[in-house]
Amino acid sequence: xxxxxxxxxxxxxxxxxxxxxxxxxxxxxxxxxxxxxxxxxxxxxxxxxxxxxxxxxxxxxxxxxxxxxxxxxxxxxxxxxxxxxxxxxxxxxxxxxxxxxxxxxxxxxxxxxxxxxxxxxxxxxxxxxxxxxxxxxxxxxxxxxxxxxxxxxxxxxxxxxxxxxxxxxxxxxxxxxxxxxxxxxxxxxxxxxxxxxxxxxxxxxxxxxxxxxxxxxxxxxxxxxxxxxxxxxxxxxxxxxxxxxxxxxxxxxxx
Numbered sequence: 001x002x003x004x005x006x007x008x009x010x011x012x013x014x015x016x017x018x019x020x021x022x023x024x025x026x027x028x029x030x031x032x033x034x035x036x037x038x039x040x041x042x043x044x045x046x047x048x049x050x051x052x053x054x055x056x057x058x059x060x061x062x063x064x065x066x067x068x069x070x071x072x073x074x075x076x077x078x079x080x081x082x083x084x085x086x087x088x089x090x091x092x093x094x095x096x097x098x099x100x101x102x103x104x105x106x107x108x109x110x111x112x113x114x115x116x117x118x119x120x121x122x123x124x125x126x127x128x129x130x131x132x133x134x135x136x137x138x139x140x141x142x143x144x145x146x147x148x149x150x151x152x153x154x155x156x157x158x159x160x161x162x163x164x165x166x167x168x169x170x171x172x173x174x175x176x177x178x179x180x181x182x183x184x185x186x187x188x189x190x191x192x193x194x195x196x197x198x199x200x201x202x203x204x205x206x207x208x209x210x211x212x213x214x215x216x217x218x219x220x221x222x223x224x225x226x227x228x229x230x231x232x233x234x235x236x237x238x239x240x241x242x243x244x245x246x247x248x249x250x251x252x253x254x255x
Contacts, residue, residue: 010037012034012095012096012237014038015040015095016042016091016094016096017034017039017095017097018044018097018135019042019043019098019100020072020074020098020099020100020101021045021100021101021150022041022044022045022069023054023069025200025226026100026195026226026229027043027100027101029225029226030098030230031043031055032230033227033231033234034096035063035066039066040067040068041068043055043068044069044070044071044101045070045071045072046071046072046101046123047073049071052069052071055067074101074127074130075122075123075127075130077130080131081134084135093138093142094138094145095144095145095146096146097132097145097146097147098150098237099127099128099147099150100150101127101128101131102124102168103123104120105119106162108160120164121168121171123168124171125171125172128172128175129175132149132190139183143187144188145183145186146189146237146241147176147188147189148190148191148236149172149192150192150194151172151176151192151248152165152196154166154169155168155171155172155173155194173192176190176192176246176248177246180245189236189241191236191244191247191248191249193233193236193248194250194251194252196218196223196224196250196252196253196255197215197218197255198224198228198251199223199224199225199226200226217255218252218254218255219255220253221253224251224253229251232249232251
């Protein structure tokens with residue numbers, strides 16, 4: 001039985017899904033939705049042990065056995081390579097990859113530290129490359145797969161103080177479009193979901209004035225919810241989206 005009223009989603013029973021940034025915000029909503037719809041979820045997180053424990057504790061008996069959490073720095077190629085060897089040994093193949101891990105380190109470009117530029121690019125863009133490269137190798141074994149990257153409208157719009165973040169998100173879209181063409185014949189689709197302002201801790205630090213101003217920018221006059229993004233991800237992860245590849249689905253309230 002699907003959990004979302006008004007949208008017919010696939011049942012993912014028997015499928016293996018890997019979600020990065022899986023223990024908070026959008027990543028957690030995606031992981032929870034996949035679990036609720038029958039998937040086995042391999043959840044990757046960067047280092048927040050409290051969030052990982054909270055996620056584990058929230059799972060009922062029916063889903064806890066299908067959740068496998070791993071601490072991993074997605075930006076480190078060798079760590080990712082070793083991690084995927086373990087995934088292959090345990091699960092043989094992979095059906096779904098959701099590249100969600102991402103960070104922000106905001107600053108005006110003229111004042112931005114080199115480390116802050118590099119770290120955002122390394123996690124958001126290079127991390128996506130690392131995860132997708134080895135996922136494709138597993139998916140090619142079965143000639144099927146779904147890769148979804150969580151990007152951002154900032155890759156097109158830009159925001160003052162977010163040159164590194166915007167560059168990484170624009171890069172994700174370009175990488176997605178190229179990869180989609182490379183693997184289409186193997187029945188592997190590659191798409192992006194582009195959330196706008198979503199109610200997660202990613203927006204922490206905004207003042208009340210900023211929140212009001214940002215909501216005015218959104219035609220529907222509110223921020224989105226993580227579960228609203230998760231619905232879009234699950235649609236693209238399903239068999240019904242087999243003719244959608246190389247696309248960006250915006251979840252922005254009309255931004």
